[in-house]
Amino acid sequence: MTTTDGSAAAEALHAVRLRVNGVWHEARVPARRLLSDFLRHDLRLSGTHVGCEHGVCGACTVLLDGQPVRSCLMLAVGARDHEVTTVEGLGTPDDMHPVQQAFRECHGLQCGFCTPGFLTTAAAFIEENPDPSEDEAREAVSGNLCRCTGYQNIVASVLRAAEIAREDRA
Amino acid sequence: MTTKLFGEPVQRVEDAKLVTGTAHYLDDLGHEALGVAFVRSPHAHARVTDIDASGALEVDGLVAVYTYDDLPAADEAEGSTVADPLPLLIPHPALHAPRTGYALARDEVNHVGEPVVMVVARDRYLAEDAAERVVVSYDFRTPVVGVAAARDAANAVHDDVPDNVAAYMHQEVGDVEAAMAAAPHRLSLSLDVERSASMPMEGKGVYARWDAADGSMRVYSSTQTSTSVRAAVAARLGLPAGKVDCIAPMVGGGFGVKIMHPWPEEVLVPWAAKRLDREVKWTEDRREHFVSSAHERQQLHEIEVGFDDEGRLLALDVKFWHDNGAYTPYGIIVPIITSTQLLGPYKPGAYRCEWWSLYTNTVIVTPYRGAGRPQGVYAMERTMDAIADRLGLDRAEVRETNFIQPEEMPYDHGLTFQDGRPLIYDSGDFPASLAKLKKLADWDATLAMAEAARAEGRRVGVGLACYVEGTGVGPYEGAHVKVDTAGKVTVATGLTTQGQGHFTSFAQIAADELGVPLSDVEVVTGDTRRFGYAVGTFASRAAVMSGNAIALASRKVRAKALRIAGDALEADPGDLEIVDGHVRVKGSPTSTIPLATVAVLSNPLRYAFDEASKAATQFAVGDTSGPPVADDDEPGLEGTDYYSPVRATFANGMHVVVVETDPDTAEIHVLRYCVVHDCGPLINPLIVEGQVHGGVAQGVGGALYERMHYDENGQLLNASYMDFLMPYASEVPRIEIDHLETPSPLNPLGIKGAGEAGVIPSAAVFAAAIEDAEGFPITRMPISPSELFDLRARHAAGDLPSLHRRPTSQEKS
Numbered sequence: 001m002t003t004t005d006g007s008a009a010a011e012a013l014h015a016v017r018l019r020v021n022g023v024w025h026e027a028r029v030p031a032r033r034l035l036s037d038f039l040r041h042d043l044r045l046s047g048t049h050v051g052c053e054h055g056v057c058g059a060c061t062v063l064l065d066g067q068p069v070r071s072c073l074m075l076a077v078g079a080r081d082h083e084v085t086t087v088e089g090l091g092t093p094d095d096m097h098p099v100q101q102a103f104r105e106c107h108g109l110q111c112g113f114c115t116p117g118f119l120t121t122a123a124a125f126i127e128e129n130p131d132p133s134e135d136e137a138r139e140a141v142s143g144n145l146c147r148c149t150g151y152q153n154i155v156a157s158v159l160r161a162a163e164i165a166r167e168d169r170a
Numbered sequence: 171m172t173t174k175l176f177g178e179p180v181q182r183v184e185d186a187k188l189v190t191g192t193a194h195y196l197d198d199l200g201h202e203a204l205g206v207a208f209v210r211s212p213h214a215h216a217r218v219t220d221i222d223a224s225g226a227l228e229v230d231g232l233v234a235v236y237t238y239d240d241l242p243a244a245d246e247a248e249g250s251t252v253a254d255p256l257p258l259l260i261p262h263p264a265l266h267a268p269r270t271g272y273a274l275a276r277d278e279v280n281h282v283g284e285p286v287v288m289v290v291a292r293d294r295y296l297a298e299d300a301a302e303r304v305v306v307s308y309d310f311r312t313p314v315v316g317v318a319a320a321r322d323a324a325n326a327v328h329d330d331v332p333d334n335v336a337a338y339m340h341q342e343v344g345d346v347e348a349a350m351a352a353a354p355h356r357l358s359l360s361l362d363v364e365r366s367a368s369m370p371m372e373g374k375g376v377y378a379r380w381d382a383a384d385g386s387m388r389v390y391s392s393t394q395t396s397t398s399v400r401a402a403v404a405a406r407l408g409l410p411a412g413k414v415d416c417i418a419p420m421v422g423g424g425f426g427v428k429i430m431h432p433w434p435e436e437v438l439v440p441w442a443a444k445r446l447d448r449e450v451k452w453t454e455d456r457r458e459h460f461v462s463s464a465h466e467r468q469q470l471h472e473i474e475v476g477f478d479d480e481g482r483l484l485a486l487d488v489k490f491w492h493d494n495g496a497y498t499p500y501g502i503i504v505p506i507i508t509s510t511q512l513l514g515p516y517k518p519g520a521y522r523c524e525w526w527s528l529y530t531n532t533v534i535v536t537p538y539r540g541a542g543r544p545q546g547v548y549a550m551e552r553t554m555d556a557i558a559d560r561l562g563l564d565r566a567e568v569r570e571t572n573f574i575q576p577e578e579m580p581y582d583h584g585l586t587f588q589d590g591r592p593l594i595y596d597s598g599d600f601p602a603s604l605a606k607l608k609k610l611a612d613w614d615a616t617l618a619m620a621e622a623a624r625a626e627g628r629r630v631g632v633g634l635a636c637y638v639e640g641t642g643v644g645p646y647e648g649a650h651v652k653v654d655t656a657g658k659v660t661v662a663t664g665l666t667t668q669g670q671g672h673f674t675s676f677a678q679i680a681a682d683e684l685g686v687p688l689s690d691v692e693v694v695t696g697d698t699r700r701f702g703y704a705v706g707t708f709a710s711r712a713a714v715m716s717g718n719a720i721a722l723a724s725r726k727v728r729a730k731a732l733r734i735a736g737d738a739l740e741a742d743p744g745d746l747e748i749v750d751g752h753v754r755v756k757g758s759p760t761s762t763i764p765l766a767t768v769a770v771l772s773n774p775l776r777y778a779f780d781e782a783s784k785a786a787t788q789f790a791v792g793d794t795s796g797p798p799v800a801d802d803d804e805p806g807l808e809g810t811d812y813y814s815p816v817r818a819t820f821a822n823g824m825h826v827v828v829v830e831t832d833p834d835t836a837e838i839h840v841l842r843y844c845v846v847h848d849c850g851p852l853i854n855p856l857i858v859e860g861q862v863h864g865g866v867a868q869g870v871g872g873a874l875y876e877r878m879h880y881d882e883n884g885q886l887l888n889a890s891y892m893d894f895l896m897p898y899a900s901e902v903p904r905i906e907i908d909h910l911e912t913p914s915p916l917n918p919l920g921i922k923g924a925g926e927a928g929v930i931p932s933a934a935v936f937a938a939a940i941e942d943a944e945g946f947p948i949t950r951m952p953i954s955p956s957e958l959f960d961l962r963a964r965h966a967a968g969d970l971p972s973l974h975r976r977p978t979s980q981e982k983s
Contacts, residue, residue: 010230032295046198047191049422051371052456056891059371087191096190104185107856110864111669112188113371113422119189142900145891147371147423148669149860150867150928151899 016080020045021089029076036060038076039086047087047116051145058144061117062086068121087116090123098164099123099157108157110148117144118154126162130169134159175678175688176919179856183688184673193420196375196392196453203377203449204233205294206439207301209287210462211279214313214531214884215327218275218306221287225303231292232300234446236438238274238286244445249408252441256434257402260501264339267331269529270499273434273441279308280327280496281532282884283461285434290442290450313531313884317470317491320528327496327529336494337502337527341509343584344520349485353476357556362950363545363933365468365493365878366871368538369896370668372422373454374463376436378443386413389440392421394428395706396696397664402432403440418696424668425868426537427464429708430500460889465878466504466538468493471549476519481557481568484519488512488549492527495534502527504535504542506588507640512546513583513593514638515600515822516554516572521585531884537708539868540929543639548951551635551934555941559974565634565938566604566613573600576912588709589643591817597912597922598638598822598848607634607846610908611826616842620828620942629831630841631943635931640818641849641923642714642914648703649719651680651727652808655773655782657751657766659684659691661724663716664704666696670712670925671857676720678853679919683724684731685748686765703812710821710923713853718813718917726809731768734807738763738771765807772807774798819914821922823847825866825931829939836958838874838940840903848910849924858924859907865928867902872929873936873952875901945976 013028020043027042039045039062048071051059055073062071063085071084091097099122102108109115118141125140126132132140137158138151146154187193223235241253256270275286287304291297312325319325320334327334350356377390387409391399393416400416407414421428435452443450454463469492476485492505509523558568574581576599585593607613616632623630649663661680667673677691684691694700695716705715732743735753739746739761747756754762770786778784791798799805828841845862852858875895879888888894913920933951940958941948946965950957964970972978 030295040198041201044201045191046194049195049372050197051422052891054456054890054892057371087189091190093186093190093192096186100189103189104181107182107860109185109188109669110671110860111371111421111423112185112193113195113420113669115188116191138899142898145371145896145898147369147425147868147896148864150863150865150905151902152863152905153860155899 014077016077018079018081019083021085031075031077033076034072035074035076035079036071039071039084045086045088049113049116051114056145057114058117058121059114061120061144063120063124066124068124085120087119090119097123098168099126099161101164102157102161106153106157106160108149108153114144114146118146122158122161125158126165130162130166132159132162174682176682176853177851178678178854180674180678180688180854182671182674183677195372195420195422196377196390199390199419200377200449200451203451204290204292204446205297206450206452207289207294207297208285209289209301209304209306210458211275211282211284211286213279213308213310214282214315215280215311216308217278217311218286219309220307222305223287225305226289226300229291229296229300229303231296233292234290234442235300235304236274236288236442238272238276241274250406250441251408252406252437256432256499258501259499260503262337262501265337265498265502267336268498269328269331269336271497273437282886283458283533285462288438288442290446315530315532315880315882315884317468317493317528320493320530321491327531331529334529335526336498336529339506339509340524341585342522346485346487346520346522349520350474350476350487353484354478355560356474356476357560359473359552359556360949361471361473361549361552363467363469363548364952365465366538366876367465367878368425368427370423370425370427373456373459374428374433374435375453376439377449377451378440379449380444380447382447387440387444389414389416390419391416391436392428393418393431394424394666394668394708395431396666396698397702397704398706399431399436400698403436406432406437407441407444415698417698418666421666421668424707425539426466426541426708428668429706430464430536456891457889460894461533461886464534464536465495466535466541467545467872469508469545471545473549473553475553475557477557479561480571481561481563482571483516486518486521488523490525492525493530493532493535494527495530495532497534499534500536503588504537507542508546510585510587510593511543511638511640512550514547514550515574515598515636516550517574532880539865539926541709541926543637543926543930544872544933547635547637547931548933548937551931552937555938562975566608569636570601570604575601587640587818589818594817595638595820596916597850597914598820599910599912600636600822603822603824603846603848603910606908606910607824607826607844610846610906611842611844613826616828629833629943631829631939631941633827633935633937633939633942634824635935635938636824637930638820638822639710639923639927639930641710641821642815643709643711643818644815645705646812646814647705647715647719648701648810648812649716649723650701650808650810651720651723652806653727653731653765653769655766655769657690657764657769659686660694661691661720662694662700663720664696664698664701665707665712665716668707670861671854672712675713675853675857676716679717679720680724683721684728686751690751710925710927712925714819714917714921714923715813717853717921718919719811721918722811722813723809726811727807730772730809731765731807734768734771735763769807773805813917815916819916819922821849821924821927823927825935827935827939829936829943831940831943831958836955836962838955838958842906843903844906845928846908846910847924847927848912849927850913850920850922851911852909853921861924862907862928863905865926866905866932867897869929869932870902871897873932875952877952941973945972946970947973
């Protein structure tokens with residue numbers, strides 16, 4: 001960042017190095033730069049969405065060393081030396097992760113805005129619990145808000161994703 | 171043979187992008203654009219006495235600070251009208267005192283969140299830094315909060331509207347006074363609904379790109395109506411409409427709030443982009459969405475009903491008071507809908523409805539999914555339950571007694587609907603719907619189960635509610651369908667998409683009409699560059715309006731394809747069919763020509779730019795007797811058509827919920843939720859059921875959790891997702907659905923809208939079930955466990971009477 005006005009003081013920048021979706025990135029960011037904004041606007045990985053900016057809706061969920069975290073509640077500098085996985089890192093249109101396949105198959109999304117947070121959350125969940133019950137699947141996504149689907153097909157998608165992942169392993 | 175796609179649960183074609191993070195929403199665009207922050211009023215009612223922006227000038231990266239005072243001079247210099255009051259979008263004769271705000275507050279503010287100062291900086295962080303340093307001084311005035319305070323009119327929101335009444339309307343059919351007086355039974359009810367909001371996961375946002383060399387503006391907006399935003403921006407900025415384009419990128423939900431336009435920000439961001447000759451973007455944050463977009467639902471209803479021994483309505487007299495917030499830019503659509511859709515599937519006897527729309531110092535009111543229907547259905551269905559309770563009749567039976575019968579369709583209520591046209595139901599079979607619902611919900615067994623549970627001391631109750639929903643209102647939508655020389659089909663319609671699956675359902679319609687595989691069809695919505703005439707996505711109208719327009723445009727293209735292929739194959743077009751993207755002679759599959767080639771032939775060429783185009787060049791075509799393009803023809807295998815209905819088509823549905831309330835904590839648990847829904851033939855059952863699921867979930871939220879909690883100062887106390895309780899997966903029950911498909915006679919596809927259905931009867935059906943579980947009337951929604959707990963205490967103290975069917979031992983004696 002550069003200063004445009006002579007008299008105004010520019011923010012101090014801090015070096016960060018972190019691995020996102022398998023690729024190491026180095027950048028200089030203000031201390032207050034949110035991880036969500038860093039991913040979206042600095043790295044242009046805009047698949048991670050921001051719904052509430054205070055950690056309630058879960059749309060911005062990414063995996064930090066494999067664990068779901070709310071990227072709107074983390075600073076970019078706090079992710080230094082960590083491994084971040086965003087929805088773009090789960091899979092691509094031609095090579096989808098089981099959760100991505102399942103959400104498409106089960107109509108587990110409508111507007112799609114909350115979906116990346118559900119996908120990252122569900123991806124971590126089925127790693128941990130490869131054969132969940134319906135109640136467990138519901139519980140796993142009960143920290144994420146969706147305004148479109150009424151969750152019926154999201155729960156079905158999580159169960160289906162676990163099933164696809166089991167089939168892939170077999 | 172091409173399989174028919176209409177009616178098939180086809181997987182959505184848009185999902186591959188959405189699940190891999192490669193689709194783009196508003197804030198995914200314009201990473202280099204300048205950022206915007208607004209200084210918004212922290213007071214509900216005040217005069218602005220001074221604005222001191224000097225502190226902001228010290229902020230690194232500041233580009234501009236604008237207040238209202240900057241706007242008139244700019245208008246004079248640039249020929250714009252940004253300083254004018256924002257437009258009144260839907261004028262109505264009954265709206266006798268309309269008021270709209272300004273893009274930036276002029277002299278006074280009328281709700282917390284009203285924009286006062288606009289700050290533009292290198293990015294949003296810096297814009298917020300600068301906004302924080304702007305000091306606005308206010309002279310406080312007494313705020314008017316809630317319907318009761320507005321009605322009392324001890325204080326006024328607008329000085330020149332001392333009674334706070336923006337609109338008064340009266341519709342009457344029959345002689346209510348006489349019918350009421352003659353009725354064997356009469357009942358009065360007072361019913362209250364609080365404010366909620368659409369609350370899409372993505373808030374609003376606008377991103378503007380001014381091209382100074384071309385004198386043109388491109389605006390991206392998270393909107394439900396890009397054509398209207400374009401028209402509004404062009405009008406405000408004084409630009410020719412042809413120099414402004416508006417594109418709705420992927421939109422993260424709307425549910426009504428994004429049909430309002432132009433939002434102040436939609437005017438100011440393009441205006442600043444042009445002035446600064448820079449890209450400018452504003453993305454609404456969640457708190458801004460709570461305090462500066464729109465809410466809906468708050469109304470007080472007073473109902474008097476006269477009925478006979480069978481529970482048949484003889485006279486229905488409804489008065490209600492609607493809270494429209496600080497301004498009325500969207501007019502009075504919501505109360506008009508309540509007053510007409512209240513009637514549901516019933517014949518009301520003599521009907522009178524009077525309502526008053528009132529100003530309050532709160533966020534404006536515009537339609538939220540359901541748009542006045544949830545309140546109307548709540549009023550009517552609570553009335554039905556009260557009649558059944560008074561007469562000791564089964565609640566389903568009383569409803570059946572009052573149903574409009576299928577043979578009475580089309581049924582004219584003698585009223586005027588929200589589209590200014592007569593309220594005439596076109597279709598529906600209400601007895602059949604109820605029969606299906608009773609079967610799905612095991613009505614008699616469920617009632618017996620609840621009664622048995624209550625006999626054991628549990629609190630189990632059953633609710634039933636019915637509704638009719640006018641969908642697919644005009645004026646029109648259109649579509650352009652084009653087959654390119656690779657045989658690929660592009661469908662462009664002007665209305666917008668917020669997750670309803672239009673890219674799939676519209677493609678299904680076009681693929682069927684044209685006889686091409688689904689994978690060959692691409693749908694574009696909400697982009698004025700691709701289709702410039704449209705109204706927007708609201709009132710469950712997208713499938714009805716654009717769906718039919720796409721079918722009609724596709725039929726034009728099909729006819730043209732058959733004509734051109736007929737010439738090429740030397741066959742009568744009437745003997746041709748299109749199967750899997752090939753035109754062929756029926757019964758002679760070898761006599762065939764690909765649609766791609768037909769597209770080539772449709773466009774006579776001088777130059778062969780590729781192999782395929784050689785067939786259309788001037789020395790390749792055979793007949794040289796006439797002009798290459800006939801007088802009444804156009805080049806290209808494409809067509810445009812519009813669908814404009816004479817009036818709305820009416821979908822309907824019925825819901826049953828079974829609840830159990832906790833005897834100690836008064837928590838409300840849902841045991842079953844059943845839906846029967848009639849939106850005519852389903853284009854894609856997967857998508858329709860998804861719409862119903864989402865509506866029901868919003869209904870659960872609206873009945874049990876969501877409310878806008880304003881204090882007496884007009885401060886919204888729960889303006890965050892932490893405090894405004896939207897349901898998570900843990901709060902939404904499993905939803906059981908069955909469909910009845912009575913086609914609409916009004917449109918070529920016979921379809922009716924489905925978008926809002928799920929949410930409409932929720933307040934009514936939950937109130938009914940909780941009342942049934944508890945044994946005393948529920949008249950105020952939403953209801954929380956603590957409110958139910960208080961009602962129990964009042965009931966126990968004898969302050970609240972029991973239902974007639976559940977007298978306490980004292981009441982019996």
